[in-house]
Amino acid sequence: MARRNDKAPLRGRAGRMQGGRGSGRASQGAVRLWGRHAVEAALKNPQRQHRKLxxxxxxxxxxDGELPADFPVEYADVADLGRLVARDAPHQGLVxxxxxxxELHLADVIAPDSDTEEANRPIVILDQVTDPHNVGAILRSAAAFGACAIVTQDRHAPPESGVVAKSASGALEIVPWVRVVNLARALEDLAEAGYWRLGLAGEADATLAEALPAGRVAFVLGAEGEGMRHNIAAHCDALCRLPISAAMESLNVSNAAAIALYAAAAR
Known part of the structure; x- marks a missing residue:
């Protein structure tokens, strides 16, 4: 990535920008990202096709680094950038x-079964977690603790978006995100690949420390409030709970995911 020369000609003027002024939405078939970490990670990702900055x-x-000399950049002021993103989004001068x-398939992210550290990286399964801030935060924890991927159901998860990317702080470009039609079938495929499917549920008898296996593990987390659906819980090999104080009923799903991933990394 190369930093553009400040003397380069502007491609349009602030306040006269085209392509979604006031809407906060990207053009059809595109994604709009904002914030330094999200934008910088996307610019460094060779799998990304960039359209305009x-x-x-x-x-x-x-x-960090420089933009290619021919990279399509339009300089603008802070107020105009604010019209290109979600309301009150912290764009940090970059959109x-x-x-x-x-699109990825589950088979794309599962390494051959072995005793190596790489093959035993955990996978996170999200059952109808729809809040983009939570999904972004889980992506960030997945990157921090070396998770292999996150898996969501296609119809009951947020789309790839600027909110997810900003919450993920660059991890959207690092952690594979697999969307499946049938989450129960994906859990069956993981079992066949040697994963122990461990569901986090507050009503479980065993704690995470007691239930955590030594080998491959797929953590299954449900939406806040409802938790895992019955059919998804039935596809888990075991259920466990986090040993939290009785003063709190539960944790945010992204906090629970971070604790589970840390526990797996610390084995």
Whole structure:
């Protein structure tokens, strides 16, 4: 990535921008990302097809590395960038429009079964977790603790978006995100690949420390409030709970995922 010369000609003027002014939505078939970490990670990701970057000069200067000389950049002021993103979104002077990441299949992310550390990286399964902030935070924890991938059901999960990317702080570009039609079938495929399917449920008798296996593990987490659906819980090999204080009924799903992933990394 190369930093653009401040003397480069502007591609349009602040306040006269095209391509979604005031809507906060990307053009058809595109994703709009914002914030330094999310944009910088996307720019460094060779799997991304970039279309256009709107930025303040301070935003460009904050990037680690340089943009190619022919990269499509339109300089703008803070107020105009605010019209390109979700309401009150912290864009930090950078808004990138790009193509969505390519679709992945579960088989693409499962390494051959072995005793190596790489093959035993955990997978996170999310059952109808629809809040994009939570999914983004889980992606960030997955990247921090070396998870293999996250898996969601296609119809009951947020789309790839600027909110997810900002909450993930760059992890959207690092952690594979697999969307499946049938989550129960995906759990069956994971069992066949040697994964122990461990569901987190507050009503379980065993604690996470007691139930955590030594080998491959897929953590299954349900939506806040409802928890895992009955059919998904039935596809788990075991259920476990986090040993939290009785003063609190439960934890946010992204906090629970982070604790489970840390426990797996610390085995």
């Amino acid at each position: 709107w930025a303040t000069r301070e935003g460009i200067a904050s990037l 990138l429009e790009c193509a969505p990441l390519e």
